[in-house]
Amino acid sequence: MFIALIPDLAVMRDRSTGVRKQIYGFLSLGFRGTPRQWRLQAIAGILLSALILPVFVSVHSIVSWDFGMAISVASWHTTVMAPYFVIGAVHSGVSAVVTMMALLRWVFKWDNYIRPEHFDGLARLLVVVGTAWFYFFILEFLFGLYSQESSEVTLRNMLLYEWPWNFMFIVFLLTSYFIPIPMWLFRGVRRNILLMFLTSILVNIGMWLERFLIIIPGLMRKQEFTFVWANYRPSVVEILLVVGSFAFVAMMVLLFSKVFPLIPLFDQKEGKVLEATTKIGRREVPSIVREE
Amino acid sequence: MTTFVPKKSVLGVFPDADKAADAVEGLQSNSFDDKEFEIMSGTPYPEGAFGEKKSSHRLYVFPFIGAAIGFTVAILLTTATQVSYPMVTGGKPILSIPPMAIITYEGTMLGAIIFTVLGIIFESRLPRTKIGLYDERIMEGYVGVLVTAEEDRIPVAQNVLKEAGAESIKEGEPVGV
Numbered sequence: 001m002f003i004a005l006i007p008d009l010a011v012m013r014d015r016s017t018g019v020r021k022q023i024y025g026f027l028s029l030g031f032r033g034t035p036r037q038w039r040l041q042a043i044a045g046i047l048l049s050a051l052i053l054p055v056f057v058s059v060h061s062i063v064s065w066d067f068g069m070a071i072s073v074a075s076w077h078t079t080v081m082a083p084y085f086v087i088g089a090v091h092s093g094v095s096a097v098v099t100m101m102a103l104l105r106w107v108f109k110w111d112n113y114i115r116p117e118h119f120d121g122l123a124r125l126l127v128v129v130g131t132a133w134f135y136f137f138i139l140e141f142l143f144g145l146y147s148q149e150s151s152e153v154t155l156r157n158m159l160l161y162e163w164p165w166n167f168m169f170i171v172f173l174l175t176s177y178f179i180p181i182p183m184w185l186f187r188g189v190r191r192n193i194l195l196m197f198l199t200s201i202l203v204n205i206g207m208w209l210e211r212f213l214i215i216i217p218g219l220m221r222k223q224e225f226t227f228v229w230a231n232y233r234p235s236v237v238e239i240l241l242v243v244g245s246f247a248f249v250a251m252m253v254l255l256f257s258k259v260f261p262l263i264p265l266f267d268q269k270e271g272k273v274l275e276a277t278t279k280i281g282r283r284e285v286p287s288i289v290r291e292e
Numbered sequence: 293m294t295t296f297v298p299k300k301s302v303l304g305v306f307p308d309a310d311k312a313a314d315a316v317e318g319l320q321s322n323s324f325d326d327k328e329f330e331i332m333s334g335t336p337y338p339e340g341a342f343g344e345k346k347s348s349h350r351l352y353v354f355p356f357i358g359a360a361i362g363f364t365v366a367i368l369l370t371t372a373t374q375v376s377y378p379m380v381t382g383g384k385p386i387l388s389i390p391p392m393a394i395i396t397y398e399g400t401m402l403g404a405i406i407f408t409v410l411g412i413i414f415e416s417r418l419p420r421t422k423i424g425l426y427d428e429r430i431m432e433g434y435v436g437v438l439v440t441a442e443e444d445r446i447p448v449a450q451n452v453l454k455e456a457g458a459e460s461i462k463e464g465e466p467v468g469v
Contacts, residue, residue: 003412011334014428029413030420033430036347037416038336043351044412051355051408055401062394269335269433273309289338 003044006031007266041266060086067214074151075218078143084136091126091133091176092207095200098122100253102197104262113263116191123190130181130203137177137210155217165217168209176206297442299466303425304437304453309333312435313342315456319439322448329439329449334431342435354411355404362403366396425464434459440466 009028016024031037064085067076098119105114144152159169180199183189190196216232234242256262271288278287306312312331319329326345339346370392378386413419430436437458439449446463453461 003409006418007334007336011431014431025423029418030423031416031418032332032420032423032426032436033334034330034332034417035337035339035342035344036349037418038333039339039347040349040351040412040416041336044408047351047355047408048405051401051405055398055405058394058397058401062398266334266336273335273337 003041003048004264005260007033007038007041008261008264011265012261056089057086060089073218074149074155075140075144075214078140080136080139080143084133084140087129087133087136088207088210090129092204094122094126094129095180095203095207098126098196098200099204102193102200104257105193108262110263113268116193119193119196120187120190123184123196126203127181127184130177134177134181158217159213165213168213172206172209172213174206175202176210297444299440300443300446301425301438301440301464301466302446302449302453303427303439303462303464304450304456304458305427305429305460305462306435306437306457307459309337309341309435311457312437315437315453315458316342316344318452318456319437319449322452324439324441324445324449328441329437332426332430332436332438334433349415351408351411351415354407354414358403358405358407358410359400360403361407362399362401363396365403366399367392369399370395425462427460427462 006028009024010031010033013021013024013028061082064081067073068078068081070076101114101118101122104110141156144156159165180203183195183199189199220232274289276287276289277284279285304312304315306315312333316329316331320326320343331342331344371387374387380386425438427434427436437453439446439453441449450461450463
């Protein structure tokens with residue numbers, strides 16, 4: 001992210017004064033926009049994306065193995081955890097991006113930069129990702145029943161039939177899959193910013209509940225003997241930690257948006273340089289020149 | 293015996309890319325070497341848009357070096373840790389390959405990423421502590437052509453920049469191209 005920000009930090013260096021100029025000057029590393037620097041910027045984007053992607057997959061796989069290797073905890077000990085976590089991270093992550101896009105579009109009036117076709121594209125991606133995620137969820141749920149281990153079956157019984165777990169379970173299913181995904185099948189919904197905002201929020205709620213329902217019921221160790229059952233109620237400290245973490249992330253995003261450009265300026269300028277019109281028959285159609 | 297002629301820099305600021313390309317063409321036809329001038333812009337123009345020669349780089353080497361270093365460090369770290377606290381469990385070997393593989397993979401990728409970032413900065417000839425002769429309009433859409441040559445050739449460069457349509461011409465100490 002820092003590498004991609006360097007050209008924009010140089011713009012801010014040239015547009016600011018005083019201490020800000022010094023800070024942006026330090027961060028932009030003396031960037032001057034030579035052809036060599038621009039060329040390396042383009043290569044850097046491709047190279048770093050290619051390197052980050054396997055790390056993203058491995059990070060989520062390893063986190064999931066922390067759960068999967070826990071033999072004694074019901075519902076955790078399953079081999080499907082790694083792809084389930086990776087695809088779950090994409091599902092909730094892309095949905096969070098949609099939420100932020102809608103918010104930024106409204107707050108900063110970026111109607112010309114964040115356009116309905118961007119939401120459309122992301123929603124199409126989410127339909128595929130969400131369905132893949134749901135497939136892994138079904139597998140994870142069924143594997144437990146298929147094993148016929150009493151702790152696994154009891155835990156799933158609890159999720160399906162006991163208050164308030166059944167309520168949370170239904171809300172989780174509706175919000176993370178059964179409401180948003182069918183809605184995103186319609187073009188009108190995909191290009192409606194308000195509906196995209198609301199449905200992506202639903203996914204965020206659902207995916208938060210998913211993590212809650214993976215961690216808490218397993219740790220309650222609800223087994224066939226009632227005397228080893230335990231119940232979980234969040235303490236005040238835990239509630240404050242959750243609320244605090246949400247507030248902290250929101251604050252960091254707001255602070256970032258205050259001091260750094262959220263849309264790459266050079267990308268927009270490049271688009272302006274490369275835009276052209278092509279004559280097809282008697283019509284002039286907007287087009288863009290691309291380098292091979 | 294060679295005589296030392298002091299160098300100077302001159303910067304021409306152009307309102308559009310066409311005029312800057314004309315200036316580059318003029319400099320080339322006046323025997324200015326490609327190493328004696330550079331173009332500055334706030335927009336990534338397509339390669340060769342100004343008629344400049346393509347510069348070579350070695351960025352692709354950096355991830356491999358980083359990966360090799362990361363791999364070695366990870367192997368050493370995991371091996372040294374296990375050998376330092378040898379615990380024989382169930383008659384199995386001290387070094388456990390599966391967890392070592394995970395840490396080695398992460399170490400390799402981490403090394404590759406860190407060295408790529410460093411490589412981008414290094415190959416971009418950054419960081420520059422002194423920005424040198426520069427115009428703030430460059431990041432606003434103007435294009436700068438900076439010539440650094442012997443003092444006696446500077447008037448030729450100025451003339452070329454002026455004829456190509458430079459909106460302003462600045463002179464200053466050499467900054468190194």
